[in-house]
Amino acid sequence: METVTRDRYARSREMLARAAQSLTGGVSSPFRAKAPVPLFFADGHGSRLRDVDGNEYIDYALAWGPLILGHKHPELVAAMERQAARPHNYGAQHALEMEVSERVQRMVPCAERVAFTSSGSEAVAAVWRLARAFTGRHRILRFEGHYHGWHDAELISYRPPTDRMGPADAPCPTLDSRGQVPNSVDNAVVAPWNDIEALERIFAKYGREIAAVVTEPVLCNSGCLMPDSAFLSALDRIPREHGALLIFDEVITGFRMSTGGAQQHFGITPDLASFGKAIAGGVTLSAFAGRKEIMEGMLSGVAYGGTFNGNPIAMGAAQATLDVLAADDGVALKHANRMGELLQSGIAAAARELEIPLRITGFGAAFSLHFTPLESLRNYRDTLADDKDRLNRFLCAALDEGLYLLPDGRIYVSAVHTEQDVDATVAAVRRGLASSRPSSSNP
């Protein structure tokens, strides 16, 4: 008898074909064009997602991070319902705006002043402009493999081509997009991450031109790599010795790593920081914050704007999300991080038993899987040894097993993932790891 294999993603394929006739490429961000097919979703609840073919998933993508309270959290839904019946945008001041900025001020160590934008890319742009205005310098020192948004000035050396990236200890700044203004690189200096000597060398050479050093405090966009504590201390010291500022791009770590972000977790207070994603639990909002005298540059000629800044819908969502996160001494995020740590130890044990060379890097609520021969990963170039084919095979197997992960092997955990989710996930990962072995080692 002939075996008929059902295509689990048939309806998504059909919808993609139709969408591509109007929506360019059929997706709203090319980052989402993932194998085996970009899925179309019908619903989600808590930690679970359902696609248009009726497949159910445990969601570890969380909309690329924002859904720190999962899908349809009751307090977020109630806040949205309240706001839906009220004016959606005043383009002017209202009480919620002030209440949310006060809340951010209480939660985030560097937040003497706060401002809102819609996207993280805008928040980053505003922060860098403030830093340049404050110091009167133009260069931003940034690190290879870090992502700070897609604007011309921001998208430098995120995924540098290997034939043009230059030596490991002195990377060449590279453009990441066709059509990018070529001289964007002139305002950048690129350094390898977790390398104190390189940082010192670059400051010795360009010290008086550098307005600020910007870092993802955990390198989430290139495999969730952790900073060495000595490197963090050097970041806290060297820029200041040269009259430059320290900026944390906390678009991912903010309201995820701890209620006060990575800066609270590591005990290092930057001069400025950008936030996004989790701040409003999945509703469009980003923010930036920092020292009063720098932030108030916008009162004396540093341009910043945005039609949707501080709109009541986003502010209502942020208030509900931050209220949940701040309650009971931050128990929600402690839970998310604990679930992530349990997952990591379960996945590591499964890989060990199956004798699969898998490294897990990151912190509880954001971590990555690396199929790599390396014992430790400290910067972007270390991730180039990852076996990407094997990761892709694993991701496709995991999807078939009902796990929705990001295409780079990153796993986000929310405050509503449960121990049952963890157990089911570890069992599914074990099956996924076994079935994605290279065929020579598959019985």
Ligand SMILES: Cc1ncc(COP(=O)(O)O)c(C=O)c1O
């Ligand atoms: C660290 C970091 N900075 C900035 C951004 C840009 O944020 P957005 O996509 O909201 O523009 C991102 C997005 O993923 C990010 O991860």
